Amino acid sequence: MLDDDTRNAIALKRFSLISPILNGQVNNRREYYVQISSNPIEMPYYGIRKYAPKTIESWYCDYMRGGLDALKPGYRGDKGSSRKINAELxxxxxEVKKAYPKAPNTIIYDKLIEDGILKEGQISLTTLYRFLNSSNYKDIHESEEKKEIKRFAHQYINELWYGDLMYGPYIQDGRKKKPTYLLAYIDDASRLVPHGEFYYTQSLEALRHSFKEAVLKRGIPSMLYTDNAKIYRSQQFEFMCANIGCSLIHSKPFVASSRGKIERLFLTVRKRFLSQLDISDIKSLEDLNLRFWKWLDEDYHKKPHSSLNGLTPLDFFMSQISRVKLCTDPAQLEEKFLLRIKRKVNHDGTFPINNILYxxxxxxxxxxFEIRYDPQWLDIPFMxxxxxxxxxxxxxxxQVNFHDNAHMKRRGRPKNSELTVDLQDNELFVESANISGSKQTISFKTIMRGE
Structure with missing residues (x-):
């Protein structure tokens, strides 16, 4: 049975295959379908298999009709039933495959029947093929040619952004000094920085916030190019990018030259911003970010760039402002950037998020169920x-309000059940409203005398 994570992974893989068409990088879609289908494709869960051009085309049509959700496989009709190959089988x-790693699957199938592991007709050869192809025991040897490296720059703004993280200075926070991390993005064509911000953590929450701010400020990029850090590889972030129509691309490990533009930006930040900063004057993280944004707006964005023929990053970006794809509905964008977690609802209808009970x-x-939320909502009790x-x-x-719940009437409790309590002369009178005229008296004097 396909779980939600697997369905999401399949949808993201399909989106990555059709994203060049969505980004306008393909002149002839029919030829592209043929080119993609000519080589085996490694699909999550299903393993390596070949797809027909019509199948690739159907994914494109599904995305145009229903967005990313339309690329997810449908739920099985026999959802919840066991498969033919259980865990023991x-x-x-x-074990047999490991013993004969180079044997074809037909030989493995005959060997399983010969050893009595399988009975005739218990599973088909196709089922065995599908199972072994989805496992990690299929040896694939692909000869990769050495690719030449060439400098490049996109012609138009927001076609490609680079995203990366830089270690910032230690700043005073109360009695301790804390490290900071700069999450920033740079546009490939204009060298403009859509957004950059220092954080105390290098977490998914910080990445999510910084990328959302960049999109709100400068529009939606067609592609985002990052390294292979854990936060960039997270499926949560892949979903955020895919939901706004942005293709997330990762560089090859240990090839820093492919991210040269943003590495050069970080060098500029160190030389022209941090070198002139007196860290002892920084009062807070907010103060550091305000100074950094001021430097971006007044220095970096307005300084002529050598690769832009004397233009400043801001001038180049504004010359193509008509190409910016802004989000017209901030509420809809907010929904696309929500974090997603799985939670089981307890018998009393509650579940925790970051030690907060809902x-x-x-x-x-x-x-x-799947819970979607903005981390800032956790600080707002009624959100x-x-x-x-x-x-x-x-x-x-x-969020659970324990005080209100203490005074809330429960369903199934008897109605008009009230107790009247009166304290007079060290005697406690308790009267029940259900029984007219009934009154019980507890005397503290009698208790103290031991009577």
């Missing part, structure tokens, strides 16, 4: 988070 099949409708108790199932919003949850 799978282990035995893989509650929802009791009908969801005992089930597992709800969204509950999704199979990519559809089915409810919301809010």
């Amino acid at each position: 799978a282990e035995k099949i893989l 509650e929802t409708d009791i009908k969801f108790a005992g089930s597992r 709800p988070v969204f509950i999704y199932q199979e990519d559809k919003k089915i409810g919301e949850a809010v």
Whole structure:
């Protein structure tokens, strides 16, 4: 059964194959379909297989019709049932495959029947092929030609952004000094910095915030080129990029030259910004960022760039401002950047997020759902988070208010059940509203005398 993570991975892989068409890099779509389908494609879960040009074309049509969600495989009709190859049988099949790694699958199939592991007709040869192709035991030897390296620059703005992280200075935070990290982006054509910001952490939350700010300021890029750091490889970030129509591309490991433009930007930041900064004057992280943004606006963006024929990054960017693809609906953009986590709802309708307890409708108790939220919402007590199932919003949850819940009437409690308490002369009178005229008296004097 395909879980949600696998379906998401398949959708992202399909999107990566059709993204050159969406970015306008393909002149003839039919020829591109033939070119892509001529080589085997490694698809998550399914393994390496060849696809027909019509299949690639159908993915493009699905995306244009329904976006990224349309690229996800449908849920199985027999969802929840066991497969023909269970865990015990799978282990035995893989043992035979390891013993004969170079044997074709037909020989493996005959060997399994000969050893009594499989019975005639228990599983088909196609099922065995599919299982072994999805495993990591298929040796693939591809001869890679040495590629020549050439300098390049895109002609138009927002076709390609580079994103990377730089270690910043240590600044005083209370009694301790904390390290800072600069997350920044640079446009390939104009060398303009869409956004850069210092953070205390190099986390996915910081990456998400910085990229969203860059998109809000300078529009949506067609491609984003990053290294292979864990935060850039996260499926959460891949989803954020794909949801806004941006292709996320990773450089090859240990090839820093492919990210030369942003590495050069970081060198400029160190030489022309950090070198003139008195760290002892920095009062907070906000103060550091305000100074950095001022330097970007007044120095870097307005200084003629050698690769732009004397133009400044800002002038070059503004000369093609008509090509900027802005997000017209900030609320919709906010939804595309929501974090996604899996949570099981407890029997009392609650579930935790970062040690904060949320509650929802009791009908969801005992089930597992996908929760989508903005990390800033966790600091707002009455801001709800969204509950999704199979990519559809089915409810919301809010933070538990323990004080209000203590005074809230529960369903199933007897109505008009009230107690009247009165304290007079060291005697406690308790009267029940259900029984008219009934009163019970507890005397503290009697208790103290031991009577």
